[in-house]
Amino acid sequence: MVAMVASSLFASLDKDGDGKVSASELRGCMAAALGEDMSEEEAAAILAAADADGDGLLDRDEFLSLAREAECAADEGGRYECLREAFGMYANAADGEEQCITPASLKEMLSRLLGTSQHLGMEECRAMICRFDLNGDGVLSFDEFRVMMHDGLM
Known part of the structure; x- marks a missing residue:
C-alpha cells in the first residue's frame, strides 16, 4: 500500500x-x-x-x-512523530480546541499538494473523512488519523 x-x-x-x-x-x-x-x-x-x-x-x-x-527505517517512535507531523499539516484548531482534520482543512491541504489542476469538492473531502470518522463527529482526531494511516493505507 x-x-x-x-x-x-x-x-x-x-x-x-x-x-x-x-x-x-x-x-x-x-x-x-x-x-x-x-x-x-x-x-x-x-x-x-x-x-x-x-x-x-x-x-x-x-x-x-x-x-x-x-x-x-522508521521505528515506532519515529513513525509516531512522523504521523503527528503529517496530522499537523492537515489539522485545523480553533483556540482552546483539540486539533482535528475538518473537511475544509483537508480540502485546503490537498489543493496545495495537488495544485490547481485537481480540486476536490467539499463533499469528496467529507466522504474521505467519513470513512475513518470512528465517533461520527464529522472530523478526524489524531487517533482516527493514526488508525487510517495504519489500517487504511499501510
Missing part, C-alpha cells in the same frame, strides 16, 4: 508530467505544502541521495525505493 500512496505523491510532485521529479519541482511542492522555501542545494542533495541512475532527477522507481526505505 505504501507504493500506491508514494505513486500518487510522485504524480503530484511531477508537475510537468515527464515522469521525473526535478529539484525545482521538489522545491515548489515543499513550498506549497509546508510554506517553507527549500534551497536549490537542499533539493539537489535530497535528489542525489536517491538518484540511482545519476541523471539528477528522480524517476518513479527511484522515488518508490526511497519511500520504501523511509518506511523501513
